[in-house]
Amino acid sequence: MKKVAIAVIGAGASGLMAAISAAQILAKEKRPGQVLVLEAGKKPGRKLLATGNGRCNLTNQQAGDWLHYHGDREQAKSVLQACPPALLRRRFQEMGLWTREESEGRVYPRGEQAAAVVQLLLMQGRRWQIEILCESPVESLRQNGRDWVLTCPGQEPVLASRVILACGSPAAPHLGGSSAGLALLQTAGIDINGQVQPFRPGLVPVRVSGQRMTALKGMRCKGDVSLLADGEGIARESGEIQFTEEALSGICLFQLSHLVSEWETMGTVNGKRKKALTLSVDLLPDIKEEMILSYLMRRCRTYPKEPAEELLAGVMNLRVGQEVVRSVLGKEAAQPVGNRKLPLPEIAHRCKHFCFTVEGTASWKQAQVACGGLRLAQAHVPSMELKRAPGLYATGEIWNINGDCGGFNLHWAFATGWLAGEAAARSLCPRRKKERN
Template sequence: MRIAVIGGGASGIMAAIAGAYNGAHVTIYERCDRIGRKILATGNGRCNYTNINAEIVNYHGENPCFIKNITEKFWVRETIEFFESLGMLTKVENEGKVYPYSLQASAVLDVLRFELERLNIRIVTDFEVKSLKKQSGEFLIESYDGKKEKAQKVILSTGGKASPSLGSNGSGYDIAKSLGHKITKIFPSLVQVKTETTLVKAMKGIKTDAVVSFLSGNVKDKVRGEVLFTEYGLSGPAVFNISRHCGETRDAKIKLDLLPDMDFNSLREMLLKRKELNITLENFFVGMLNKKIGMTVMKYANVLPYSRQADSLTAKEISSLCEAIKSFTLTVEGTMSWNNAQVTSGGVDVFEIDENTLESKIIKGLYMTGELLDIDGDCGGYNLQWAWSSGYVAGESAAKGE
């Protein structure tokens, strides 16, 4: 069986290895000058390669349950065992995030490269696939500079459109479309969110734990985690996880609960007691909130000037401060661009893909993996897990199928 894998990213490399494990002769065609460039950039160079808590609820798209059968075949345990079998030890950090023990993304790519070499998998770089056709039972693969290759089966692993400088420029969608596949609406996800900036600018660079709620019409979402204030709005894992809603919605708001461990009434009681401290408003929140966040909260609640003594606060002002801390609300103005996004939301419509094998229901012998499909995961190792799982199952199915 001759299998062509188009795209040498996480899912394509895994598909190639699984294909070879099952006896196929595999070639990877990659448009960049080397494979796996994006892997090196993941997890801030440490590669958060899976998450021990990964479940279907961590995935999104028009039909996230599509991944169920794949998770039963090759999921977190199998992924960790796979990397261990290649000699890579694992470290589990907070929130179930899994990294290579050396905390080097290069270790993940290295062990994969050694395995590709051991299995004699052919790698053709600087080969950007322009067109893919099926003729007389065989696939004809043509590059932009006119090179032609043939294969019996093809695994399309071109990724999405996020971070195009790392290889995935969205060309896979055109290839899938040319073969009759539908592409759902795509938009950047796991990306920084732009908001009104008058107040957030003053907190630029500060990280805090918060509950982040997204509010727009019927769409509501809530995540707790780290938020980073920036000069254009908000960043950090919790904001990334709600960013998929922020691209196209109008009149959307983000509400931050800046003291998630305390309810409104307990906070109110505490602030009433705090009035008795002999301090000015400038220092009213010191020891409770980051000082700059505290001062911005005062501004938001319009409880000023900072030079006032705390004991001058009225009951109404204390309530306004509680409201500002528990419901610090900002208008959403969109997201940063594809260049900043970690993943693509939307993609090839999964209703046209077999949920057991990842084979196209339109073109026999064509398989699809990873971010190209309309499946995207939360921040925290979930997207690479989907890449490994979908790659493994597609590679195995392509090699084993007729």
């Protein structure tokens, strides 16, 4: 049996960070080469490489503010206090990764490459003699006295004094996403019944119904998007909206998607039962409805021979404008304006309230994160050690915490990874444990 001080399951954002912080402490205690990372995929950091469109939005200047998170966010406060963004940036700086702040507090590596983040994490790993075994999916975890035994198919079992579970969530399965973390807790006989919020897709496009989507497919425009639950506005975001065949996408939709996935899975929004959700898009947020109306009246006088569906040409995306008019006039939109008495107030109103019936979220494949997961009350925070399983720590997305778009999720992954690695290593070094106390 292979023996190590600390085994980390998963070489993603939180697992690599956990391994580094643990190995650094152990090396200073003259215990180098005692951290092993087991990764199911062919390479470490696969999801990390895809983050921020390949640029890796690794934290946010606002990431210390718990209001940017959802789920058990009140319990997450001590993690965010123990590892605020400035500290995380300093840790990266110490590793040799320079970072730069962009709009809305988003922080990226200076070289704008996610590959550089992975590279630096792996260089740190080599520096602190961390062993990373790829193509090693851990299939079972069980307690053996005060130690833990991990098994991977076809490999020698591993005996570890401490285990850090950093398996992530089912989001983006093509990049290694899975629910393996929860399954491993079950193999270890840890009772998590009633302690898990069902995983559901987060930061994901919102699926809507209606034939209109075929016409809008591929279009982009800017606007304000409101989410209505049973007709009542519950959240609003601004930004670019992208139309696909069956969904509305873009960062502003991602930000609303955690509410949609709660409704789709549990029938509630913010804990309150709701029957139907609607997205209402204000396509001209900076223009009052009366102004749009007087503009439409002028347009009818100027271009009476043009089809009514071109009334909004020049005002917004051409195809989107046509669909707005068609949503009011139907087939008659293709007829010239002529002397008809068109329902112009209704068209003006539709520009400010272009509505879509919500069906749910897009699939896990398109999700950047998972909402739901293990309740944070199950952990000692900020060490991330499981209350029911001393010596077992969990990091990253397995927890019932998901952040807004903009670097908050990687912040959570890196912060919990760092803190768990540190706590696990310190618990094995009596002198350092005392120092911490």
